[in-house]
Structure formats: structure tokens, C-alpha cells
Amino acid sequence: MNKPVRVMLSLSSMHGGGAERVAVHLLNRCDPKLVDVRLALLRKSGPFMAEVDESRVDSSPIREDLMAFEGHNSSFYRPDRLLAATVLGPANFSAMIKARRPDVVMSFLKGVSVATYFVLRGMGPVRPRWIAREGNNTDKVIEDELTGAAGRAVIKTLTRRVYRYADCFLANSHEMARGLHDTLGLDWSRVRVINNPIDVAEVQRRSRDALPDAPKRPFIVTAGRLEYQKGHDLLLRAFARSRNATGMDLVILGRGSLEGELRRQAAELGIEDRVRFEGFCPNPWAWFSKAALFVLPSRWEGFPTVVAEALACGAPALVTACDFGPAEVVEDGKSGWVVPPEDAEAFGAAMDLLLTSPHITDRLRAQGPARAATFDIDLMVEAYTTLFLEQAAAGKLAVRA
Numbered sequence: 061m062n063k064p065v066r067v068m069l070s071l072s073s074m075h076g077g078g079a080e081r082v083a084v085h086l087l088n089r090c091d092p093k094l095v096d097v098r099l100a101l102l103r104k105s106g107p108f109m110a111e112v113d114e115s116r117v118d119s120s121p122i123r124e125d126l127m128a129f130e131g132h133n134s135s136f137y138r139p140d141r142l143l144a145a146t147v148l149g150p151a152n153f154s155a156m157i158k159a160r161r162p163d164v165v166m167s168f169l170k171g172v173s174v175a176t177y178f179v180l181r182g183m184g185p186v187r188p189r190w191i192a193r194e195g196n197n198t199d200k201v202i203e204d205e206l207t208g209a210a211g212r213a214v215i216k217t218l219t220r221r222v223y224r225y226a227d228c229f230l231a232n233s234h235e236m237a238r239g240l241h242d243t244l245g246l247d248w249s250r251v252r253v254i255n256n257p258i259d260v261a262e263v264q265r266r267s268r269d270a271l272p273d274a275p276k277r278p279f280i281v282t283a284g285r286l287e288y289q290k291g292h293d294l295l296l297r298a299f300a301r302s303r304n305a306t307g308m309d310l311v312i313l314g315r316g317s318l319e320g321e322l323r324r325q326a327a328e329l330g331i332e333d334r335v336r337f338e339g340f341c342p343n344p345w346a347w348f349s350k351a352a353l354f355v356l357p358s359r360w361e362g363f364p365t366v367v368a369e370a371l372a373c374g375a376p377a378l379v380t381a382c383d384f385g386p387a388e389v390v391e392d393g394k395s396g397w398v399v400p401p402e403d404a405e406a407f408g409a410a411m412d413l414l415l416t417s418p419h420i421t422d423r424l425r426a427q428g429p430a431r432a433a434t435f436d437i438d439l440m441v442e443a444y445t446t447l448f449l450e451q452a453a454a455g456k457l458a459v460r461a
Contacts, residue, residue, distance in 0.1 A: 068162035074106030102127035120152035166191040189455040192226035195362040232363035235384035257440030267349035281351040286316025291357035298408035300329040348373040371428035395431035
């Protein structure tokens with residue numbers, strides 16, 4: 061009997077985000093007869109650790125205490141963190157890869173992929189096949205991380221080299237695949253696209269949970285890291301200007317480095333008593349299902365899992381047509397409403413329209429779950445399994461050659 065393909069998923073930690081949720085789904089849902097999935101973490105921490113079998117999780121054997129890279133991406137470039145990442149990051153991933161000898165390694169996001177690149181280059185031709193998975197707009201991320209033109213140029217050049225070296229570049233939206241193919245000069249034959257998996261049945265089941273701390277007034281909800289990318293500052297301005305949201309609350313789910321700044325902005329706008337910062341929420345879906353609107357004002361994305369989850373809950377979704385992903389998740393006017401990015405006035409006008417147009421929001425509520433079903437976990441896990449088997453077979457052929 062053939063042994064299952066050994067797959068290692070490499071991440072920084074299990075702090076809440078789309079990449080981490082995908083890793084949890086793959087660890088818990090892939091057929092162990094076909095693929096033996098493990099996690100390799102620089103730091104064994106984060107709320108998603110509660111959802112995984114820790115016996116299938118490896119973490120840094122060398123100074124794990126120095127592998128804390130949470131917070132805004134720019135903090136990664138502090139001298140102490142940069143030194144730890146460039147020296148200890150690759151050393152730790154190398155130790156975990158050599159100990160487990162996976163057939164396939166899949167790295168999540170740019171920083172971990174850079175570390176994986178240096179590890180695998182040093183292993184020579186007899187190494188695991190490498191899938192570099194990207195879930196964000198790398199150009200925008202780099203511009204957000206660094207202010208200097210020289211530093212940006214260096215990191216963009218390194219990122220291009222890293223992703224072009226990978227055996228397979230995996231994007232989580234077709235828009236991202238096209239955009240990064242053009243900016244990074246990727247080989248199309250190595251590019252694959254798999255949308256983020258949504259456990260529709262679980263999301264819908266948990267969406268029915270009670271919310272004892274819910275506002276007494278109707279509310280609008282958003283979810284995402286409190287960082288510049290997610291556009292919460294635009295949302296606060298839109299909410300403050302909205303004529304039809306004056307009797308409503310705004311619930312913000314998520315943590316991040318900008319929470320203090322956003323609280324100050326809400327106070328300056330005179331809406332602090334109507335804005336609730338709830339932090340990380342293990343069951344955001346209960347909020348989505350009970351909201352008058354779900355909104356995502358992002359400046360850029362990859363594949364916003366949270367939007368598909370909101371659709372599964374039957375929440376009317378208002379999103380921006382940013383690069384990349386939101387407009388690929390919802391069908392404008394059918395399963396969601398799409399407006400231009402970086403435009404608080406347009407976002408506020410759309411909120412006012414939807415809040416006073418039950419014939420539109422009823423249609424969005426009805427169509428959302430059907431759209432979310434196209435991203436259901438069983439379909440996506442099957443696609444990932446096929447990719448892992450494909451890459452493992454290609455690796456065996458390469459060794460024989």
C-alpha cells in the first residue's frame with residue numbers, strides 16, 4: 061500500500077487570520093490516507109492553537125521565545141526582529157524539515173516563504189517540493205511595511221526571486237494570480253489558484269448562537285486586523301456621515317496596532333458611544349448573522365475569507381473592489397454590493413442605500429449562502445489534496461531524472 065504524502069504547512073504562528081484558518085482546515089480535514097499533514101510554526105501560539113491537535117504541530121527548537129512577529133508588519137524590520145528572522149527563522153524551519161522529511165512543504169505568506177527559500181536552496185536537488193502560497197497583495201504589503209524607496213526595491217527584488225524559485229506558486233484568487241504573475245514575472249505553468257475553504261455547515265451552525273452582549277440597537281459589523289490595509293479609518297468616516305445609521309452601532313471585530321488611533325478617530329468624529337471594539341472573536345459568525353450589514357472597506361486583499369463567511373450567514377455584504385479578491389467573492393448586486401476602494405463618501409452612500417432598501421438586502425441575504433457554497437471546504441480540501449499529490453509525484457520524477 062502506498063504511504064500517504066507527507067505535507068508540512070509552514071507559518072509564523074497561529075494568530076488569527078485567513079492563512080491560519082486555511083491551515084487549520086487542511087490539518088483537520090485532509091484525508092490522512094492520502095496526505096499526512098503537519099504544521100511547522102516559528103512560535104506555537106495564537107487563538108487557533110485551540111482548534112488543532114498539538115501532537116501534529118512542530119515549533120522552533122531554537123529560541124522559540126525570539127520568534128514573536130505579531131503586530132504591524134513594519135515592526136518586523138526592527139533590528140532585533142530582523143536579526144532573529146534572518147538567522148533563527150531559516151535555522152528553525154531547516155531543523156523541522158530535516159526532522160520530519162516531508163514530501164511537500166507549503167509556506168504561507170511572504171516572510172515565511174523567504175525563510176523557506178533560503179532553507180531549500182541550501183538542501184540542493186534532494187529536497188521537498190515547495191509550494192509558496194500567497195494570500196495577499198505583496199506590492200501593497202511591502203509599501204505598507206517600508207517607507208523608503210531603496211528598502212522597498214530590495215524587498216520586492218527578493219520577493220520576486222523567492223516566488224520564481226518555488227516549484228509551485230499558489231494564489232487564493234484568480235485576480236491575485238494575474239496581478240502577481242505580471243508584477244513578479246512568474247511562470248504560468250507553475251501558478252495554481254485555490255480559493256480559501258469555508259466550512260459552510262459549521263459557519264451556519266455557529267451563526268445561530270446567541271449574542272448576550274449584542275447591542276440593543278441594530279448594528280453594522282466588520283471583521284479584520286486593525287491595520288491600514290483593512291480601511292477601518294474609511295469606515296469610521298463613512299459611518300459618521302451616514303444619515304441612515306444614526307440610530308445604529310458599529311461593531312468592529314479584530315485586533316491590531318491601530319486600535320488606539322481608531323478609538324481616537326471615533327471620539328473626534330463624535331461616534332465613540334456607537335462604535336464597539338470587540339477584539340478577536342472565536343465566533344464572528346453569530347455577529348454576522350444578526351447584523352443589518354456586513355462591511356469590508358479594505359484597501360487591498362487577497363481572498364477575504366471573512367466575506368465568504370458573511371455570505372454563508374446570510375448577511376448583506378458591502379465590500380470594496382480593491383486588489384485583489386472581494387469582487388471575486390461576491391457577485392455585485394446579486395450576492396453582495398461592491399463600491400470603489402479608498403472612497404469613504406461612496407462607501408457611506410452605499411450604506412445608506414442598503415439600509416433603506418429591503419428589496420435589495422433581502423435579495424443579498426437570499427443569494428449569499430448559495431454563493432458561499434462555491435467555496436465550501438470539501439471542494440477546496442479536495443483541490444488542495446490534488447495539488448499535494450501532484451507536487452509529490454513531480455518531486456519523485458525529478459529525483460529519478
